[in-house]
Amino acid sequence: MAVYKITPTKANLIKSKNSLKFAKKGFELLDKKRTVLIREMMSLIDSASSLQERIEKTFSEAYDALKLANITMGSESVEEIAQSIEKESDFQILFKSVMGVEVPMIKREEKPFTTEYGFFRTNSAFDKAVLSFIQVRGLIYELAEVENSVYKLAMEIKKTQKRANALDKIQIPRYESTIKYIDEVLQEKEREDFFRLKRVKSKTKKKK
Known part of the structure; x- marks a missing residue:
C-alpha cells in the first residue's frame, strides 16, 4: 500500500496535476528524441557496413597490385620508391550536433595526387x-567518423531510454497515484462537510 507524505489540499492537488502534465510532456519529448537518434544511428550503421565492404574490396585490390609490383619491380625497389610518397597532411576533428549529441566530423584538405617518383x-x-x-586511407577516415558517431549516439539513446523509463514507470504513475489520493480525500471531506452542514441546518430548523 502506498504511503503518502503529501498533505491532501487543493493547492497540492493543482501542484501535482501540473507536475504530472510536465512529466508527460517530458516523456513525449524524450520519446521523440530517442526515435530521431535511433533513426540517425541506423542510417550510420548502414553507412559503416557499406564503408567496410568498400575498404575490404579496395584493400584486396591494393595488396594484389602491391604483390604484382614486388614481383615485377623487386621488393627493395618498391620499398625505396614508397619512401618518397607524400605522407598524409594534417586534418581537423570538428563536431556537429544531432539532437544535442556532439558527433565528430573529420575535415581534411583533399589534394590531387602527385607523384614524388x-x-x-x-x-x-x-x-x-x-x-x-590512398583511397583506403580516405575510407578509413570516413569509417572512423561514422563508428565514433554510432558509439556516441548509442550512449545517448541508452541515457534517453533510462530517463524516459524513469518518467513512464516511476514518476508519472506516482503523480497519478498522488492525484487520485488527494482527490479522494478531498471528495470525502466535501461529503462530510455537506452532511455536517445538512445536520446543522436540520437542527436549526427544529429549534425554530
Missing part, C-alpha cells in the same frame, strides 16, 4: 597499389 622506375601495378592505398 619518376614513372620510368615504376609500372602500372605500383601506381595502382599507391592509388588504392
Whole structure:
C-alpha cells in the first residue's frame, strides 16, 4: 500500500496535476528524441557496413597490385620508391550536433595526387597499389567518423531510454497515484462537510 507524505489540499492537488502534465510532456519529448537518434544511428550503421565492404574490396585490390609490383619491380625497389610518397597532411576533428549529441566530423584538405617518383622506375601495378592505398586511407577516415558517431549516439539513446523509463514507470504513475489520493480525500471531506452542514441546518430548523 502506498504511503503518502503529501498533505491532501487543493493547492497540492493543482501542484501535482501540473507536475504530472510536465512529466508527460517530458516523456513525449524524450520519446521523440530517442526515435530521431535511433533513426540517425541506423542510417550510420548502414553507412559503416557499406564503408567496410568498400575498404575490404579496395584493400584486396591494393595488396594484389602491391604483390604484382614486388614481383615485377623487386621488393627493395618498391620499398625505396614508397619512401618518397607524400605522407598524409594534417586534418581537423570538428563536431556537429544531432539532437544535442556532439558527433565528430573529420575535415581534411583533399589534394590531387602527385607523384614524388619518376614513372620510368615504376609500372602500372605500383601506381595502382599507391592509388588504392590512398583511397583506403580516405575510407578509413570516413569509417572512423561514422563508428565514433554510432558509439556516441548509442550512449545517448541508452541515457534517453533510462530517463524516459524513469518518467513512464516511476514518476508519472506516482503523480497519478498522488492525484487520485488527494482527490479522494478531498471528495470525502466535501461529503462530510455537506452532511455536517445538512445536520446543522436540520437542527436549526427544529429549534425554530
